[in-house]
Structure formats: C-alpha cells, structure tokens
Amino acid sequence: MSRHHHQRGPSAGPSQRQLRVGELIRHALAEMFARGEVHDAVIEGHMITVPEVRLSPDLKLATIYVMPLGGRDAADVVAALERNKRFLRGEIAHRVNLKFVPDIRFRIDERFAEAERIDRILSTPEVKRDLDPDKGDES
Numbered sequence: 001m002s003r004h005h006h007q008r009g010p011s012a013g014p015s016q017r018q019l020r021v022g023e024l025i026r027h028a029l030a031e032m033f034a035r036g037e038v039h040d041a042v043i044e045g046h047m048i049t050v051p052e053v054r055l056s057p058d059l060k061l062a063t064i065y066v067m068p069l070g071g072r073d074a075a076d077v078v079a080a081l082e083r084n085k086r087f088l089r090g091e092i093a094h095r096v097n098l099k100f101v102p103d104i105r106f107r108i109d110e111r112f113a114e115a116e117r118i119d120r121i122l123s124t125p126e127v128k129r130d131l132d133p134d135k136g137d138e139s
Contacts, residue, residue: 014054021098022053025062028095029053029088038088042080046073051109055102062102065109074108081106 014022032038033048047069054063068077081088085104093101121127 015057018055018057018059021059021096021102022055022062024096024098025055025064025092025102025104026050026053028092029064031095032088032091037091038084040080040084042073042076043084046077048077049109051111059098060100060102062104064104064106066106067109078106078108 030050033043033050036044038044049067049069050064051067052065054065055061064081066077066081068074082105085106089101089104092104122131
C-alpha cells in the first residue's frame with residue numbers, strides 16, 4: 001500500500017496537522033499567560049488573549065496572534081513577547097510533544113478592530129436606509 005500525498009493549492013487553507021499543532025501551542029501559551037508564568041512587567045500588567053496560532057505548511061514557523069484586554073498597549077505587549085521569545089519557545093517545547101518546535105513570532109490580532117469598524121459602517125444612516133427592505137422600491 002502506498003500513501004498518496006496530494007498537493008495543496010495556495011487557497012486550500014491549513015492542513016489538519018497545522019490546525020492541531022496551532023491549537024496545542026495556543027493552549028500552552030494561554031495557560032502560561034493565565035498563570036503569570038512569564039516574568040516581564042509589561043506582560044504581567046496585561047491580560048493577554050491568544051485567539052489564533054497559524055503555522056506554516058512545513059510547521060517551522062508559528063505566527064501567534066495576541067490581543068491585550070481592551071487593546072491597550074498592544075505594541076508594547078508584542079515587544080515584550082518578542083523579548084521573551086526564547087523562554088516562550090522553550091516552554092512550548094516542554095508542554096507540546098513535537099519533534100521540532102517551530103520558530104515563533106507575535107502579531108496583533110486585528111480582527112476585533114476590523115469587526116468594530118464594519119459594525120460602525122453598518123450602523124450609519126446611509127447603510128441602514130439601503131438595508132431596510134420596507135423602504136426599498138417606492139418608485
């Protein structure tokens with residue numbers, strides 16, 4: 001019996017393995033942040049959520065999306081995480097059973113700000129008027 005490996009196109013999305021490893025890393029980091037295991041004044045002063053971890057197809061790079069509660073000091077938090085990258089990667093190695101631990105990089109999760117922007121647009125009078133089915137075809 002031979003194994004068939006299908007080539008995935010660029011629009012195919014992440015593999016099950018990428019998703020699974022990303023979730024394991026996400027849980028490990030969220031637990032470390034919740035328990036205050038990262039000893040850095042900036043990190044200790046914020047509640048940090050980890051909404052998503054995306055892995056490259058070869059699992060060698062993990063992009064970790066973070067958001068401090070309320071979005072305050074986001075750039076400072078990312079800088080602090082980058083300063084502690086070596087420690088965090090070592091802790092991931094201990095907590096997640098992987099043959100190779102990916103390099104990690106941190107990014108601000110912009111989805112909340114984008115969703116808020118879309119909500120603001122949808123609540124403008126012009127858009128409400130266009131979306132109201134009762135005020136449609138009055139001609």
